Amino acid sequence: DIVMTQSPDSLAVSLGERATINCKSSQSVLYSSNNKNYLAWYQQKPGQPPKLLIYWASTRESGVPDRFSGSGSGTDFTLTVSSLQAEDVAVYYCHQYYSIPHTFGRGTKLEIK
Amino acid sequence: EVQLVESGGGLVQPGGSLRLSCAASGFSFTTYGMNWVRQAPGKGLEWVSYISSSSSTTYYADSVKGRFTISRDNAQSSLYLQMNSLRDEDTAVYYCARGADGYNHWGQGTLVTVSS
Numbered sequence: 001d002i003v004m005t006q007s008p009d010s011l012a013v014s015l016g017e018r019a020t021i022n023c024k025s026s027q028s029v030l031y032s033s034n035n036k037n038y039l040a041w042y043q044q045k046p047g048q049p050p051k052l053l054i055y056w057a058s059t060r061e062s063g064v065p066d067r068f069s070g071s072g073s074g075t076d077f078t079l080t081v082s083s084l085q086a087e088d089v090a091v092y093y094c095h096q097y098y099s100i101p102h103t104f105g106r107g108t109k110l111e112i113k
Numbered sequence: 114e115v116q117l118v119e120s121g122g123g124l125v126q127p128g129g130s131l132r133l134s135c136a137a138s139g140f141s142f143t144t145y146g147m148n149w150v151r152q153a154p155g156k157g158l159e160w161v162s163y164i165s166s167s168s169s170t171t172y173y174a175d176s177v178k179g180r181f182t183i184s185r186d187n188a189q190s191s192l193y194l195q196m197n198s199l200r201d202e203d204t205a206v207y208y209c210a211r212g213a214d215g216y217n218h219w220g221q222g223t224l225v226t227v228s229s
Contacts, residue, residue: 040215042158049208049222050158055215093158097214100172102148102160 002026002096006105012113019081021108023094028074031098038098041070041079043090044107050093054079086112115139115218117209122223129199129227135192135209135220142190146213149183149194151205152222159205162194163213177203199227 003026013019029038037057042050052061054070057077067082081088089112094105121133135147149161162183163172171183182195192209204227210216 038214042216044158049210049219050216051219052215052217055217061215061217095158095215100163101174102163104158104160107157 001101002029002099002103004094004096004103004105006092006094006108008108009106010109010111012111013081013084014113015086016083017113019084019088019110021079021092021094021110023072023077023079023105025075025077025096029096029098030074037073037077038096039070039072039077040095040097041068042093042095043088044093045090053092081110084110084112115211117211117218117220119207119209119220119223122207122225124226124228125199126229127200127227130195130197131199131225133194133196133207133209133223133225137190137192137209137211140211140218142185143187145211147183147185147192148210148212148216149192150208150210150216150219151203151225152208153202153205156205161207164192196225199225201227203227 005024007022039057041054044050053064058070069080071078091107091109093107116138118136146165148163164183180198184193206222206224208222209220211218
């Protein structure tokens, strides 16, 4: 199984500042035949289901604000919130869909400083 | 509007069974693979099972293999999860989620509690 390791476990950032969350996979999730990274990011607020933010490591889902961006390739990935808003307080998960079983990181709790 | 609505959760004793349902609407159900993902109270996300659009392919997490069965009825736009031999550690909110390349729509979830 591919293990997804997120860091940090929690993060406190001031409003308007940048937040960066890291995700490392235990093996590459880059499929060489199509040069795509099978990596997604989700946001989950209390009492709500997860919401897809980013797929293919860097493609923003429709309707997601452009302050959210994803980067990285192979085994190392980053989710960046360029200017933190109050509504961004949530837990963020990375997710690999390269191989079965699909696996998630343990989550990063993002809070306001 | 895409909607996924789970039902069938509840309290069940260890060793018991439950059947979860997910009613889909607002999209062409027959063209999408579907998943069940669960979340234990206060914990992270765990993928449980996947079924292809035609039901030809199914996959399971090792933790549920041999106990859970995923199925779908494309005529009814419904997804199911038959859960047998339930254990305490199966206690979780169960979500149905659409897609295979990132799960782009999720239901609100249904709570399954396994306890004596």
